[in-house]
Amino acid sequence: GEFWTIHGKSGAGKSTLLNLLGLIDAFDEGTVSLFGKNAPKINSKAALLLRRNKISYLFQNHGLIEDETIMDNLNIPFIYRKTRRREKIKLQQEALAKVSLDYPLKTKVYRLSGGEKQRLAFAKLLLEDKELILADEPTGSLDNENRNHILNLLFQQHRAGKTVIVVTHDPYIIEKSPRSFSIDSWQETKKRGCEI
Missing domain, CATH: 3.40.50.300 (P-loop containing nucleotide triphosphate hydrolases)
Structure with missing residues (x-):
């Protein structure tokens, strides 16, 4: 598994991105890949089973x-x-x-x-x-x-x-994360990350 933080300005789409990955919101264009497959439509039985068995949302x-x-x-x-x-x-x-x-x-x-x-x-x-x-x-x-x-x-x-x-605004969590992604600049930052 991976450990990522997503950060950026308020209203930039961080929570929306999580909702797309969590099969809570539908997307209009493009594709979302989950568990090696294209994500199913959010109201499908396949999406329900993924949410029930594979995806936790905090x-x-x-x-x-x-x-x-x-x-x-x-x-x-x-x-x-x-x-x-x-x-x-x-x-x-x-x-x-x-x-x-x-x-x-x-x-x-x-x-x-x-x-x-x-x-x-x-x-x-x-x-x-x-x-x-x-x-x-x-x-x-x-x-x-x-x-x-x-x-x-x-x-x-x-x-x-x-x-x-x-998804976080907390610089401390971003600093500790092995990988972070700025939704503002669409730029990945790889970091060493460490446990607290």
Whole structure:
């Protein structure tokens, strides 16, 4: 897998590019290649199966169900998998520990801060365990310590063989990324990158 950051001015199309790669938005011209094939139309069964089985999306606005509990949100990755209740709870608690979120599973999501919601969204992503991770400003609402923690988790996913594409304005994340792409100049910058 690869680890890329995409950066550029607001409104330049960074999130749109992620939405095209994530089969959320349709494109008018050209082609998008995913997993070695041309991307299917976004409303096709093939696109649905790719989103369900191969693509994780970490949304800028968390993508959580606010009126439901932490457990309800962490149950979503298990909808299409048969997992025993006890095993599911164990996996959920492990994912929460990895993102340093220490709340009972019955806690309502709306009670969490913005940074805690983003860490919960990342815990959900860990449970999804998909090949392609698309992250739209995943650390925008986090302090430096939590930003570094989430960035390390993204690097761990990359080392596990996943492809990670991060849209960010954060110069620190761009600097640490092995590869970055400026959407303003359409220029790739290769960097050494390092773990935090």
